[in-house]
Amino acid sequence: IPVTDEATTQQALQIRERPEEFPGITAEPAAVRRYPGPGGSNTGQVLGYLSPVTDDEIIKAKDTNSPFLRSDQVGRFGLERTYDKELRGKSGVTRYEVDNLGRVMGEARNDPAIPGAHLVTSLDARVQGVAEYELNAAMVEARKQIDRNTGVPYKADAGAIVVLESKTGRVVAMASAPTFDPNVWVGGISGKDYAKLTAKDSNVPLMNRAIQGQAAPGSIFKVIPTAAAVNAGYKFDGEYPCPSSYSIGGQVFKNFESQGHGSITLGRALEVSCDTVFYALGHQQWLKDGGLKPKKHPAEIFYKTAHQFGLGAPTHVDLPGEEKGRVPDRRWKQAFWEANKDMWCKTGKKGGTYVELLSYENCLEGNLMRAGDAVNYSIGQGDT
Structure with a gap:
């Protein structure tokens, strides 16, 4: 069970040098995720993030070949989630023989750790940085334009951009706005940062609009x-x-x-x-x-x-x-009508308000x- 991940070098050395004074406690180096953002890129929605393993996940994985430890972090989003198993590897486990007082008598078995795989993506950090910059610039420019239907400037508060390699279809860059810094999740996100990302006025930065956003093209x-x-x-x-x-x-x-x-x-x-x-x-x-x-x-x-x-x-x-x-x-039109017909027929009214009249017409002929x-x-x- 991890006690802290913020021990100083001096504290760690004291524990390692005088283990008899700290029974049951050890200080070990642990890998920590860092998202450096080369080329000025962010890539938050694509890379994703890690968060601590839950009790349910530990119980479910107990009898598998890759059981979780309480100190484990699990991929929750983006590439971190898709390739969690490959990136994780397998934890090393050492079993000790103890007497009835719990004193270690010797080592019974040592299963070495298996490192996770390296993941090389098709993303180009330089192109990604340019894509994110241009997406933001386009949104800023769009806000200067007037929507002729409403007479007010466009909101232009969200967008996405994807750059593909034409011959292979590989993703060279993928950006979504608004975005987030994946580093805020490292070591566990703070309540303040989580509230920012999930607030009603945040405009859902945790959504990757490049693959989840739906709008008329x-x-x-x-x-x-x-x-x-x-x-x-x-x-x-x-x-x-x-x-x-x-x-x-x-x-x-x-x-x-x-x-x-x-x-x-x-x-x-x-x-x-x-x-x-x-x-x-x-x-x-x-x-x-x-x-x-x-x-x-x-x-x-x-x-x-x-x-x-x-x-x-x-x-x-x-x-x-x-x-x-x-x-x-036509097939979609028919299926959509069948799924909504009962609701339209219930709320529709001949000669009613615009919405009621629309529902009435859809009830009768929404499949046409x-x-x-x-x-x-x-x-x-x-x-x-």
């Missing part, structure tokens, strides 16, 4: 419907109208800043981020699939292409707690893929 998503359009037979270098708005029934979907660009190619549509080109493509494919009365086996090319890119499925990155994204195809769903999906919005 927006215009970067347009590479998916572009590839889908080519899969559907549209020519990449063909000409497609980019008007300032696109109408479906009585609903008008406007282009960004209501700007038109004439007839342009799909490549140019990506370059200027023309919403109306993708609105039209999404609407046309929705109609080909049968619209509100879908065919028995609709092609759903725009959604299938997203699945082919791996969207809507976990990446299986070797970090705990990953959340998969969502591709809101509407034209608005298709066009919103085409620019990475809606339920995506």
Whole structure:
């Protein structure tokens, strides 16, 4: 049982030099985690942290090949948790023979310790430092901009950035903001620091938004419907109208800043981020699939292409707690409706408030893929 981890060198030497004066007590060096942050990097959410082993964990591991000692620290988050077993190794155990008074008579058995493995990651500390700096700078810059919908500056209080090696998919840098210093966990976190990290206004720094945050991707998503359009037979270098708005029934979907660009190619549509080109493509494919009365086996090319890119499925990155994204195809729409139908039917009311009316409509037709769903999906919005 560890008495203290803050003994001075003088105290430790006294105990080692005069053991007869300190029966049952010894002073031993112990490994302590340090997260040095090379290249100005923090990497808190990726590296994770350790915390003391619990009584339940000691009991559960008692009969295994790697029982815990009370002095052990266990990986709770990030790479520390994923590779806890490999990094831990196995503690050495020495058994002594004692008489009925508890006096040591001799050594019975000595099982040597097995050191843990070294873990080499694909992270580049320099790139990680730059990524964290640029993420913070982008958030600061975004706060200077006005949200046209609300008339107030953007909050820009959270974000994530991932840098991948294109040929292998290996993670070169992964940053999430707000973040935390992993060193605050070393030796056990203080109550004050823990309260800071878990307070309501902390904005959840213990969440790795790179793999757990879920939000509409927006215009970067347009590479998916572009590839889908080519899969559907549209020519990449063909000409497609980019008007300032696109109408479906009585609903008008406007282009960004209501700007038109004439007839342009799909490549140019990506370059200027023309919403109306993708609105039209999404609407046309929705109609080909049968619209509100879908065919028995609709092609759903725009959604299938997203699945082919791996969207809507976990990446299986070797970090705990990953959340998969969502591709809101007809199957998802049906499942979502079935899961929420009872609640919508209970709270819905014809001619009631906006929320009650919305629930009423969802109760009756929440499983239908509407034209608005298709066009919103085409620019990475809606339920995506």
